[in-house]
Amino acid sequence: MAFTSANSLLQLKYSSHQKPILNLRRNIALHHHSPGNPSILFRKGFTHQSQRQFLPTSKFRVIRAVAIPLEPAPVESAEYRKELAERYGFNQIGEPLPETVTLKDVITSLPKKVFEIDDVKAWKTVLISATSYALGLLMISKAPWYLLPLAWAWTGTAVTGFFVIGHDCAHKSFSTNKLVEDIVGTLAFLPLIYPYEPWRFKHDKHHAKTNMLKEDTAWQPVWKDEFESNPLLRKAIINGYGPLRCWMSIAHWLVVHFDLTKFRPNEINRAKISLACVFAFIAIGWPSIIYKTGIMGWIKFWLMPWLGYHFWMSTFTMVHHTAPHIPFKYSEEWNAAQAQLNGTVHCAYPQWIEILCHDINVHIPHHISPKIPSYNLRAAHKSLQENWGKYLNEASWNWRLMKTILTVCHVYDKEQNYVSFDEVAPEESGSIKFLKKVMPDYA
Template structure:
C-alpha cells in the first residue's frame, strides 16, 4: 500500500497490515542523505513477572520504506517551499502559480509593440554569423590535431545549431515579411542537418498550441507507467533514452516524427514531400561530395560529429525548456494555455558564446508567449515579462544539478506527483540511473 502524507511531503511505501498475535511491533525512524526510513521493530523482552502483559516474541521482521519527496502543486504557493525546491533542483527561481483567470492575451498585451517588429538587417546578420562561425568551425576541424578535434566539433556543432534557430524563426514567420523567402531560407537552413523543414514546422506548431499537454505535445512527452510496463525491451530502451543518452535523444524524435507521411494531414502531404525531397537530395549529393574529397573519416569529422553536437544542444534546450519535477503536464480538460506557456516554460542562461551562436533560443518564455517575436527581440521581451510577471517565471542558469535532476528524476509521469523516477518503479533494471546519480556532479 502507498500513502501520501501531504503536509510533510513524504511518500511512505510498504505492505501495511494489522499486527496479529506474536507480531507486535513499534516503529522507529532514521534518516540518511536524501531519504527517510521507517523500521518495524519487536517490542523489548521483559522479565517473567511482566510477561502477562507482553506477548512472547515469535518472529521479527524488518521492513524498510524509503520516503521520497512528493511534489505538490499546491505547495508551490508557499515561498519557502519554492526556495527549497530551487536549491534542490538547481533553479534560480521557481515561479508561483499563475492565477486561473489570467489569459495568454493578458500577458501578450503587456509586451512592448517593438518586440514584434521584424528587422531584415538583424535577421540577415544572424544568417551571416551562423555561416561565418560554421565555416570557421570546418576550418578548425581541418587544421586541428586529433586531441583538439573535440573542441572544434563543439564549436562547429554549436554554430550549426544556429542554422536550426534561423529555420525555426522562418517556420514561425518571424524572420522576414516575405513568406516565400522564409520558406526557402528555412528549407536551406535545415538541409545540412538532414532535417525536413515542413514536417518539423507542422509538428512544432502543435507543440506551441498544446505545450505540456499529456499525449498531445509533440516535443518531450513523459512516459506513462502503462506504456513502460508493456514490453521489457521498451523498458530497457527508455531507461537509457530518458537517462544517460537523453542529451542526444532528439535524434529519435527527428527520425520518428518527420519522415512518416502517415503522421500528417492530407493537406500537409505535398509540402512534406517537397521537404523530404530536399533532404534526400542533400544526402544524395552532399554526402558523396564530402566522402569524395575527404573519405569516410572526413565525413565523420566534418559532418557526423558536428551533427551530434547540434543534436546535443537541441536535446538539452528542448529538455530544459519544459521539464522539471515541479512543472506539470496536464490533460486537455485541466490544461490552461497561459499557465502552460508562462509557468510551464523555463528560461535558462547558457555561456555567452552558446547564446550568441544559437541566437537566444534559450530565452524561451517570451517565445512561448508569442511565436511572432524574432530571436533578436527575445531578450527585450523577457525583460518586459520580468517587470510585469516576474514572480511567475521559472529561471535557471545551466548547471550540473539542473541536468542531474532531469536525468535522474523526470521519468514516468504521475498526475498526482508529476514525475516518478525509474529507480522507484523498476529498481531491478535502473542501473543506468543509479550510475548517473553516482557520477554526475551535483553543484550549481
C-alpha cells in the first residue's frame, strides 16, 4: 500500500535504539611477568602510568588476564530486542537477516499453493465487501445521530475492503483473467475516487524500492534540510507527521495521482482512462447523492466513510514499514531481502477489521511476493513463521505502537534512523509533546 512523504506538503525520533556506549573509566596498569602470561595490575585511584615504578608492589593485587568474549551488538541481543519490543509496542522485533540471504531464498521457501489464484475465493472477497458496505449504508440511514460514528467506522472499514480488492487486481493476483482484473480494480477504486492505473504505477515502485531513501513511495522519514527550509512548511510537517498522520494519505492521493507529469510516456494513456472514470463518478455520483439526500446526506453517506477509509489507508501503511528500529537505506547499501522481510511489520488487528479488509495487514508475505493473493496471505505467513520466524517484526495494534510512530518516527538520521520533532525543534513541536502526554501508553 503506497503512501506519502513530506513532499506532499511541499506541493499543496524519539530516536531509535542508540547503541549503548560502555564507558569504562578504570585506572589500570599492565605488567607482563613473562611473555605470553600477562597480568593486570589494578589499584583504585591509580591514575598516572609513570608513577607505577615508584609504588611498592605490596599495594597492588595481581589479577590474571582472562579472555572475555565481547557482548553482541544490541540489535543482535535477544534481551535488547525484547526490551525494544516492549518499549515500542511490538510483540517481537526480529533479529537482523544475514546479508547472505536473498529474496529468492525466502520466496522459494514458500509453498507453491500460496501463489495459486482461486477465482471463487477472489469473488468471495467482492461479496464480503459489497455486503458489508451495503450494510454500512443501511446503518447510516437508520442510526440516530449518536450512533453515526459507529456506522461510519463500519462503513469506512468496509469500503477499505474495496481498496484491497483493487490492490490485488493491481498486483495481478485477483483473477486469471487480466482484463477482468483491470475492470474490477477500476470499479473497486471508484467509491474512493482513486484513479486505479496511476495508483498502480506508483505502488509498484513501493514494492521495488521498499524502505529505500528517496525512492520508496510509501512513508519516508522527513529530511532535516526540508524540515528547516521554511517555518510555515515546518509547522505543516510537524502536524502532518504528528496528530494528522492518520489522514496524511489524503495529501498523497491529491498530489500524486492526478498529475500526469509524474508518469512515464507509456503510462499516460492508461492514467487518462482511470482519471476519466474517477471524474465521471464525481460528476454523476456526487450530484445523485446530493439530489437524493442533500448536502448533509453527501457528508453522511460518502464523505465520512471516505475519511474512515483514509484513516485505515494511512494507519495500515505507516504501521507496515515505520518503527524506530527499521532503517531506511540509500540504494547502494539497500538489500531487498532485509527490506522486505526485516523492514515490513505484521500487525494483527481486531478480527472484524481483518475480515472486512481481507487480511491486508498480514503484510510480510505480501512484500516477499505481491503475487500472493490476499486470501492466501495467512498460509504464507505461517510458512514464514516456520522458516524465518526469528527475523520477523510482529505486533498487535495498540496505543503504544501508535504513540511510538506518531511521536518518534520523524526526521531521518543515519545513525539513529529517526529523531523526533521535539528534539529537532522543541519550541515548535507543541502538538508532539501534547500527543506524548495524552496518548495512552499501554500495549
